Amino acid sequence: xxxxxxxxxxxxxxxxxxxxxxxxxxxxxxxxxxxxxxxxxxxxxxxxxxxxxxxxxxxxxxxxxxxxxxxxxxxxxxxxxxxxxxxxxx
Amino acid sequence: xxxxxxxxxxxxxxxxxxxxxxxxxxxxxxxxxxxxxxxxxxxxxxxxxxxxxxxxxxxxxxxxxxxxxxxxxxxxxxxxxxxxxxxxxx
Amino acid sequence: xxxxxxxxxxxxxxxxxxxxxxxxxxxxxxxxxxxxxxxxxxxxxxxxxxxxxxxxxxxxxxxxxxxxxxxxxxxxxxxxxxxxxxxxxx
Amino acid sequence: xxxxxxxxxxxxxxxxxxxxxxxxxxxxxxxxxxxxxxxxxxxxxxxxxxxxxxxxxxxxxxxxxxxxxxxxxxxxxxxxxxxxxxxxxx
Amino acid sequence: xxxxxxxxxxxxxxxxxxxxxxxxxxxxxxxxxxxxxxxxxxxxxxxxxxxxxxxxxxxxxxxxxxxxxxxxxxxxxxxxxxxxxxxxxx
Numbered sequence: 230x231x232x233x234x235x236x237x238x239x240x241x242x243x244x245x246x247x248x249x250x251x252x253x254x255x256x257x258x259x260x261x262x263x264x265x266x267x268x269x270x271x272x273x274x275x276x277x278x279x280x281x282x283x284x285x286x287x288x289x290x291x292x293x294x295x296x297x298x299x300x301x302x303x304x305x306x307x308x309x310x311x312x313x314x315x316x317x318x319x
Numbered sequence: 320x321x322x323x324x325x326x327x328x329x330x331x332x333x334x335x336x337x338x339x340x341x342x343x344x345x346x347x348x349x350x351x352x353x354x355x356x357x358x359x360x361x362x363x364x365x366x367x368x369x370x371x372x373x374x375x376x377x378x379x380x381x382x383x384x385x386x387x388x389x390x391x392x393x394x395x396x397x398x399x400x401x402x403x404x405x406x407x408x409x
Numbered sequence: 410x411x412x413x414x415x416x417x418x419x420x421x422x423x424x425x426x427x428x429x430x431x432x433x434x435x436x437x438x439x440x441x442x443x444x445x446x447x448x449x450x451x452x453x454x455x456x457x458x459x460x461x462x463x464x465x466x467x468x469x470x471x472x473x474x475x476x477x478x479x480x481x482x483x484x485x486x487x488x489x490x491x492x493x494x495x496x497x498x499x
Numbered sequence: 500x501x502x503x504x505x506x507x508x509x510x511x512x513x514x515x516x517x518x519x520x521x522x523x524x525x526x527x528x529x530x531x532x533x534x535x536x537x538x539x540x541x542x543x544x545x546x547x548x549x550x551x552x553x554x555x556x557x558x559x560x561x562x563x564x565x566x567x568x569x570x571x572x573x574x575x576x577x578x579x580x581x582x583x584x585x586x587x588x589x
Numbered sequence: 590x591x592x593x594x595x596x597x598x599x600x601x602x603x604x605x606x607x608x609x610x611x612x613x614x615x616x617x618x619x620x621x622x623x624x625x626x627x628x629x630x631x632x633x634x635x636x637x638x639x640x641x642x643x644x645x646x647x648x649x650x651x652x653x654x655x656x657x658x659x660x661x662x663x664x665x666x667x668x669x670x671x672x673x674x675x676x677x678x679x
Contacts, residue, residue, distance in 0.1 A: 331579030489601030511669030
């Protein structure tokens with residue numbers, strides 16, 4: 230998983246089967262000093278993440294499997310909203 | 320998933336089993352300021368994306384699974400055409 | 410897998426199903442000269458890795474499968490704590 | 500998938516189960532201006548790609564699944580030889 | 590798959606289930622001019638690769654599946670020792 234910050238939303242009407250009724254958020258990966266790192270990711274959100282919140286994003290088949298019995302072509306999901314973190318560097 | 324812009328098409332006659340009758344588009348990943356980001360991706364399209372349109376691309380097994388009961392060796396699929404997006408940075 | 414150094418922990422109350430009771434550590438990928446390499450990864454830990462320890466991190470579905478019969482949306486796991494390593498370069 | 504150019508072949512006698520009788524080609528990812536992009540990939544080829552040809556390479560489990568009923572540890576496959584492509588940039 | 594050079598070994602006592610009795614090698618990705626490329630990878634080896642040898646490394650679920658009926662959380666495997674290769678560039 231990686232740490233990210235929710236910076237936006239995206240809407241799509243014309244889409245693949247299985248994409249109905251999904252909230253899609255734009256997540257900027259950040260490091261633990263809040264610097265941006267790498268390109269933004271579009272992730273599905275079922276837990277109510279809001280603009281500006283720090284989130285944990287999981288990718289690939291493990292992430293997709295939150296939709297266990299449906300064929301949802303999603304490769305990134307917000308799996309947690311960050312309460313706090315503690316980092317010791319150096 | 321990532322945001323991309325459709326910039327082209329590619330055709331292939333000599334191909335693997337399962338690749339028949341697929342529309343393959345060339346997608347340039349872009350960021351939310353429309354800057355190019357990273358190498359182009361070849362993605363299958365079943366939803367009618369057109370040249371220049373902004374699309375959402377999913378990858379890996381979750382994307383492949385739109386072909387649920389067929390053995391299609393596709394690792395990237397256009398899963399949505401973008402209507403609009405909203406980004407708040409900083 | 411990649412070599413990493415545990416540099417922190419992250420806590421989340423609002424999370425996806427399957428994320429309950431997981432210890433999530435922040436891992437900095439490092440090379441064999443102890444230089445940092447690439448962005449940090451959030452990995453689940455079941456083997457008791459501690460702050461500052463060198464660990465082996467596995468990703469994707471193979472990593473997720475340590476939770477064989479549960480639907481845990483985890484894409485990175487600490488699979489070993491490093492006792493020692495030997496490198497011959499050049 | 501990505502666009503690549505076949506630049507070589509590799510041979511191996513001592514190998515894992517499932518790797519027997521596979522033709523392994525070295526593919527240089529290229530962009531649509533024929534510039535090299537990123538490190539070379541070793542991909543299995545069953546469709547007769549030749550030196551210098553432009554090919555479409557798929558990766559991961561979707562690619563592996565062309566060997567549907569065999570346990571072949573291949574993570575990249577040439578899925579098409581490019582006839583032509585059309586790109587509109589800017 | 591990618592071409593790599595075996596540069597070391599790593600040992601771990603405290604580890605996840607399924608990691609028992611695995612030989613773990615440190616592999617430096619290289620290009621066809623023997624230049625280093627990208628961060629080192631820790632890969633399982635069952636075919637007897639030795640220090641300094643050129644190897645082919647496969648990743649993800651296709652690689653994991655050499656352990657077909659066991660739950661081994663391995664995401665990289667040495668699938669071949671390189672005998673020779675031939676490259677034509679330009």
